Amino acid sequence: MIERLPKAVTERTAAPPRLTRTLVLVGLMGAGKTSVGKRLAAMLGVGFVDSDAEIEEAAGMTIPEIFSTLGEPAFRDGERRVIVRLLSERPGVLATGGGAFVEPTTRGEIRARATSIWLRADVDLLYDRVRDRPGRPLLQVADPKAVLTDLNARRSPFYAEADVTVDSRRGITHEAMAKSIVEAVRAYDRTGCGGRPATFEDAP
Ligand code: S3P
Numbered sequence: 001m002i003e004r005l006p007k008a009v010t011e012r013t014a015a016p017p018r019l020t021r022t023l024v025l026v027g028l029m030g031a032g033k034t035s036v037g038k039r040l041a042a043m044l045g046v047g048f049v050d051s052d053a054e055i056e057e058a059a060g061m062t063i064p065e066i067f068s069t070l071g072e073p074a075f076r077d078g079e080r081r082v083i084v085r086l087l088s089e090r091p092g093v094l095a096t097g098g099g100a101f102v103e104p105t106t107r108g109e110i111r112a113r114a115t116s117i118w119l120r121a122d123v124d125l126l127y128d129r130v131r132d133r134p135g136r137p138l139l140q141v142a143d144p145k146a147v148l149t150d151l152n153a154r155r156s157p158f159y160a161e162a163d164v165t166v167d168s169r170r171g172i173t174h175e176a177m178a179k180s181i182v183e184a185v186r187a188y189d190r191t192g193c194g195g196r197p198a199t200f201e202d203a204p
Pocket of ligand 1: 027028029030052063097098099100137138
């Protein structure tokens with residue numbers, strides 16, 4: 001006789017879908033790329049990497065130090081090299097800095113070798129999340145909200161080139177965001193991904 005297990009048990013024991021392409025999270029500062037990315041990686045049983053943390057480690061400097069001593073172009077160069085290296089590693093979840101997907105070469109590499117997800121949020125929400133957190137050199141200005149508004153306007157067309165878009169909203173948990181990402185990527189797999197490989201092995 002087949003015994004029906006309680007829902008909580010079946011949910012706990014369901015194996016996560018197997019990832020065959022890295023999931024790259026893109027979007028503005030405050031979108032939740034790192035915190036949601038960690039949750040997503042745990043949910044899928046894969047590794048998580050944050051490109052900013054990798055750049056800091058490679059340079060032996062913090063992001064503000066890199067910006068102030070070497071300048072933004074040197075940071076972008078390091079960012080591109082770090083991301084290209086990470087894309088050649090085993091599939092996992094990669095959170096990128098807010099400017100990474102705007103750089104043509106970095107965006108091209110991500111589009112060719114991974115599945116990209118834009119974590120979209122409105123500026124008020126982004127600003128509330130970043131306002132009391134130092135460490136973002138681009139926001140060390142008199143009116144950081146104006147900078148965020150301007151970046152949002154200029155960068156959104158590039159972020160929109162991501163394979164999948166998932167909206168964030170106030171109060172949504174990292175868990176709920178991670179689940180929405182898995183659902184959205186599964187739906188994208190079902191579309192055929194423009195002829196590129198599916199992200200999950202069991203697709204469609
Ligand atoms: C930047 C975003 C930051 C970091 C750097 C530049 C940007 O990452 O890479 O300060 O250009 O938007 P987060 O988006 O993780 O804050």
